[in-house]
Amino acid sequence: MSQVEENQVVDENAPSKAALKKAAKEAEKAQKKAEIAKKQAETQPVYVPPKLTLEQMKDAKFGDMPLHQSQPEFTSDNQFTDIKLLTPGPVKIRAYLHNVRATGKSAFTILRQRQFTLQAVFFGEKDMIKYINSVPKESYVEVEGIYKASEQPINSCSISGFELEITRFFAITRAVSMLPLQVEDAARPDSAFEVKDTIFVKPGRDTRFDNRILDLRTPANQSIFKVRMAIQQSFMKFLIEKNFMQITSPKIISGSSEGGADIFSLQYFGQPACLAQSPQLYKQMSIAAGFQRVFEIGPVFRAEKSHTHRHLCEFTGMDIEVEVFQHYHEVLVILDQLMKFIFKNTLETCQEEIDFIRKQFDLKMPPTIEWTEETVIVDFRDGAKWLQEAGYKQSEVEDLNTENERALGKIVKEKFHTDFYILDKFPGSIRPFYTMPDVDDARFSDSYDMFIRGEEICSGAQRIHDPEYLKERIVAKGINPDTLKDYIDVFRYGCPPHAGAGLGLERIVMLMLGIEDCRQCCLFPRTPERLTP
């Protein structure tokens, strides 16, 4: 539901023209640099030593490892240790070669596993130093050595109190010597690019996404996906404890879901089909099938030509639908507790990850999210009034535009000191036909959105569970009820009153962390122009 009522193409919070121009120029520079690097990488012959044989490996101190085909020779009692679990003494690890530099007498390397980096040094034979220095950055390497306290703190690494004294060093797979994107550049904090006369060029967004597997290797990105997972797992954990059933609805559906225009169509063995824009109907069918309370986490497809920081053509929807006994606010209570559980759980379990993220996005990130124990529920009419009082143009029966959404977020933050609130009783005219009208004033409806930092993360409502009334509302909305016969018929076999909501996972990750763009919260994002990688 999160994106459905919105056709916003312009991001009102966009930077100034001058800043945009500067950014474009820098992006162009970076792009060119990347292209040259790519070309060089493809054409430039680099000396690669012949691979060691399994026999040679036994005694070798360095060299390129033979292809790992699970040969018995690779099996030994000498176990590998995770970089985070190392203890002083002899150790063996595998990691990415984050950086390497050599002098005549030493080689200094930084090794990386996930978001963690460790310095590894070698003093000794010249040919080994030469070899280590020949291994391109981002190669995957196997290193043995002595793990020990470092003489002084190593600020360039996440593990700063210890270092590894290399005894053996092998390249498992070599990266190309000229990378299209330097992980170090991709990982550099924003502040590094803002310093006057800086030599660093911030990689452009397209360069990053074109080379996403390099981009994803940055500590901040490794951390974002840990946070994303924590949010998703918290969502499930909370709901399962509340006796929700997990459902999986089909993504290929007949005709067009919700009758919307922004759908991806396909042929299904000769029948017209499309990709589900939301699991709406199937959630309701699951309630009609007697499951009482259900949730689903799955892909949602929107063929919208939107280019804002909060739109994706394929995103992860987190949906719930529950039987209502007394009042649809039962769902608001669940959503409220759910979101707070997610906030608390994520902040508690992901503190280290959040630190890594803040380190990279240092300049741009707002402070940690604030919320109140008793959630603020604002009636749409009050919201409209507050906006009017603050000088904004806002009718109480028309939708909020993005600017007013943000403004209302600020007003609520000032009034109640919270980044999270619920806006209730939306005008019926801007909600889908299946939304239950308010019983006292039919201009409004039993529907709500949730906001974090003034941006919508969730949309929901009580649904109409009576087939005749549903038909009436469909006609009133100017839709031919015959086109929705299958939908209406769902309610002819007995159905509990019910309400639900749809949340967008990428938006929650973005807004909880306060990072700029929900594309950064998706492993391999899909936008109108981006179908790869």
Add this chain to the structure above:
Amino acid sequence: MSQVEENQVVDENAPSKAALKKAAKEAEKAQKKAEIAKKQAETQPVYVPPKLTLEQMKDAKFGDMPLHQSQPEFTSDNQFTDIKLLTPGPVKIRAYLHNVRATGKSAFTILRQRQFTLQAVFFGEKDMIKYINSVPKESYVEVEGIYKASEQPINSCSISGFELEITRFFAITRAVSMLPLQVEDAARPDSAFEVKDTIFVKPGRDTRFDNRILDLRTPANQSIFKVRMAIQQSFMKFLIEKNFMQITSPKIISGSSEGGADIFSLQYFGQPACLAQSPQLYKQMSIAAGFQRVFEIGPVFRAEKSHTHRHLCEFTGMDIEVEVFQHYHEVLVILDQLMKFIFKNTLETCQEEIDFIRKQFDLKMPPTIEWTEETVIVDFRDGAKWLQEAGYKQSEVEDLNTENERALGKIVKEKFHTDFYILDKFPGSIRPFYTMPDVDDARFSDSYDMFIRGEEICSGAQRIHDPEYLKERIVAKGINPDTLKDYIDVFRYGCPPHAGAGLGLERIVMLMLGIEDCRQCCLFPRTPERLTP
């Protein structure tokens, strides 16, 4: 991966022709009955009393409730109780009207919540009896009454020691009076249809799936989806404890995934795209991006015209991919522990559900699954030899057909007393190009399938992580490497050795429980002919 190498269209374990004919005839009968019922339901005028007003509701003892629009009148301190949590005394519940019959002096009803049924009786005023009897089966009702021990066990209900003495009875939403599928018929145990001269007609499969929301209301179906959820949650729980990262890969991808033919194509803003047949490439990219061990649960799309009990055009894939340190058998150890965790956890937490399922599928279900503490890993060459010894035609470098898969399952069961085993070292010729060849005998590969009851539930392998060797293998398979350039390039930026596997959730549910068809383990299945509901 589970379905990809398979083009099996005939189910060798199919029933005899006579049985098929009989089943077809019965299905036809049931279909006709359903059609008549549907027609009647649409045309026959049924007396429906006028809805009560909110004012009338206060004192009324029975009647049709006004539309529930979250009016304040619906909010009271008198809470609803779940049917499983009732304690003797006055209670209020909402439930489906599973059955109703009345005499002059009494009304006997069966109320149903999820898989649980409870008898509710009324003795008293004739007009209330008449009203209760007028409410169609499967209507959703609100009932108040006194919960108390029953004088004798009520065998027709899941709660047999207690019953409800009705004091108030309201219809919330009425079902149509002639249902296209009777939930009672849909829930009847198989044995009821096998009795000589039975009056019961088993509903046909299409009738069930056409009216899936009624079909899903049976105790067995409610239970199947609880088991499905338990399996899915166990899968995640186990892997998260083993430090796996959850990933979400895009389902709309460029061109055709794995170069297969059975793909659903679509237009993506003017670019040719298709639905992912597996998250294979994205799992590998996540490993290359440094995530070390990843899993994904998500939809997988296969445009195969297969009509067997184990094929779906959209199913839930459960995929893993992990960095390999010493030997790809590290993944087999994970898969083995994972499956046993799933078996144990599901059997422990879903005993009640499994009983409900066995009750319905009484005749067809094999005994509970058996497994050994130390998992049986069979070398493909040994498997082929055992089949040959048992009189089957089986080459050691060709794939198993479904008959031989089952036969080998039986041989393994006899030899080792297990329904679960792993077949290792498949011939390379029948595996995809990215499969790592066996280092000693290139006719075989570092790949494996897992089987339950002689049917494949999982397919996996060590993948090639070296770009040059990958190219070599692609050429050897007769594929133009230019068409796979993007895939090969993933490995040019450094990549750990890795292996993985893809499991099919519906197949696991089906085979663990021993039910007949994986369509029954999918809420709203998609087959070549079925795109609705």
